[in-house]
Amino acid sequence: MELDYSFLEKTLLLVLLAIPTTLKLTVVSVLAAAPFSLFIALVRLHRRGALLRLVTAYVTFVRGTPIVLQILLVYSLLPSALKAGAAGLGLSVDVFALNPVFYAYAVFTLNTIALLSEVFRSALGNIAPGQMEAALCAGLTKPQAYAYIILPQALVSAMPNLCNLTVNLIKGTSLAFLMTVQDMTATAKIAASYGYNYIEAYLDVFVGYVLVCSVVQCLFHYAERHVGRYRLVRQKQG
């Protein structure tokens, strides 16, 4: 098949230069979502009436709908909601001049909160209740027990799922072009639209994503070995 190789090379550079945008979307979303996810996971493990139903409904909503629909929904709701909010507070902010990347952060964070809470929930649920009891017996306070005993162990068993979630999120950010964010996909799409070189452009994007995902998976592999020292000997066998 005849490909335009000079375009292929030129666009590959453009796509690689857009990698930081993709990574920023991923990292910001995961970090912003983490505290909320932990909260939701704890609520779901130690059930409490209405709050439990609320967070369960939220997680079900996010897991039950396509992310493209979540993007379209938030992107058509949030600007107007912000405008109404700003007007209500008497602020004269032009929300429509806001960088669209903030809407992307909002969507992917809202999405990640639910998915990450499932990772935390299964990780925390796998820790024997005896660990908490032993920590409390040894005189640790509850926050200390979480910080030094429960969370490090949960992190070990959460690592593979965390890696999956990150890779899926990186792939998910390819839809940020719907919000006019200039990530890898959008950059290539725009470059291709001048000369209809779509195949070349998308092959470049493909290479870019394989590169990013490979590096991320290597990093997680390394991190998994690093946190492996929190692993209990008993768990190693199972």
Place this chain on the structure above:
Amino acid sequence: MRPFDPYFIWTVIPALLPFLSVTLAVAAGTLFFGSLLGGLLAAGQVGGGRMVRRLAQTYIYLVRCTPPIVMLFIVFYGLPKFFMEAFSLDINAWDKIVYVWISFTLLFAAPISEVMRSSYLAVDHGQYEAAVSIGLSPRQAFFHIMLSQAAVVALPNFGNAVISLMKEGSLAYTIGLVDLIGKGQLIISVHYGARALETYLALTLIYLVLTLGVEQLFSFLEHHFSGLPPSDAAWHPVKPGGEV
């Protein structure tokens, strides 16, 4: 902007529902062809030689790193060009759903092959040996003994894969297929963008019903085939697949 009108959500659902069949056709076709390709990949990984195994692993790795939208566009723009130059065949007139089927089959085969492989390996190999020792042919032992047990093991993960397939399938509208979301976009443009929120909410409702329905179906099948009564669902607060 017009004020939010909850009533519009109810009026737009009947307009959207006829296109549910397109969305389901995307999922069903991908499920069929993707399972075939996934089965081949799994067979290559379990029973193939070193070369075949390496090839299958590379394919699965690459697909795992590919965003669905990128695969969709590579197939949609690349395939007609490839057919034109390789076989002088003009396939631009093919229905868009064919491109969608091809892209999602390529994507879906990777996770499904992993589900198949792990469930096959989860069945004790002694089962196969026992079957052959009582006089079944290797083929009979595979189909009647191994495959039927592996299918039960695979059910929860298979269900998860189907649900994520249905959600990813919603991207088909980006190449112009008029499925649920495609029809929704058309309705919005008829209203000059004024009814976006209501339409998206209606689509959200439809998708929630769909995914929850599929989940219920698989949890029913799981309990049906594992021989446990459905009431035992309460006994497993967190299901093996981690599904909500």
